[in-house]
Amino acid sequence: MATVSDPAQPMMPGEPVADAADGHGDGVRRRDFINIAATSFAGVGAGIAVAPLLLQFAPSADVQALSTTEVDISKIQAGQGIKAVWRKQPVFIRQLTPAEIAGANQVNTGELRDPQTLGERTKPGKLNWLITLGVCTHLGCVPLGIGEGENKGEYGGYFCPCHGSHYDTAGRIRKGPAPKNLVVPEYSFTSDTVVQIG
Secondary structure (H helix, E strand, O other): OOOOOOOOOOOOOOOOOOOOOOOOOOHHHHHHHHHHHHHHHHHHHHHHHHHHHHHHOOOOHHHHHOOOEEEEOOOOOOOOEEEEEEOOEEEEEEEOOHHHHHHHHHOOHHHOOOOOOHHHHOOOOOOOEEEEEOOOOOOOOOOEOOOOOOOOOOOEEEEEOOOOEEEEOOOOEEEOOOOOOOOOOOEEEOOOOEEEEO
8 A cells, every 4th residue: 555655755757646535545546447438438439430431331232232143044055155244244154065064174274374174163063054254354355255156266265356365165264365264253053043143
């Protein structure tokens, strides 16, 4: 317990001060409590002030509604594909033929710029369904090859007319300036005929 200092003696820095009212040295404890309470109050106040600003960065309801897209794939025959839209970007959904699957599986992935197998780019048990973003990984053009009669490039997949990137039937870059394969978005099969993208 601290004692009242002699007025003739100078106070040392950090020396506890006795409470003159009750003679106990718990003035430090009161000060700590006030500091903690003030800091807590300031923290809560800052949180309340910042919360509306953070909520402004949250996606709006219409954007959240676009976060997933369901596509009926029941009418796509082997060797055909369709273009869907997800988050305002084109998505290529293609049903590969057995010959296209065999050709993609014969490629030595060690020779690819962005090595991936067809199995890594499709879902288990759904090797015939290739789903990629329809955006060239070079400068963002939309490649040809998903539509009937379009140029599929030298490898039978997709061809980007902007700068000449060629993709194979697995959407892997084989020739041209594109650095990466066509991106495979998050997707899942909700049934045998419906795929949900996003």
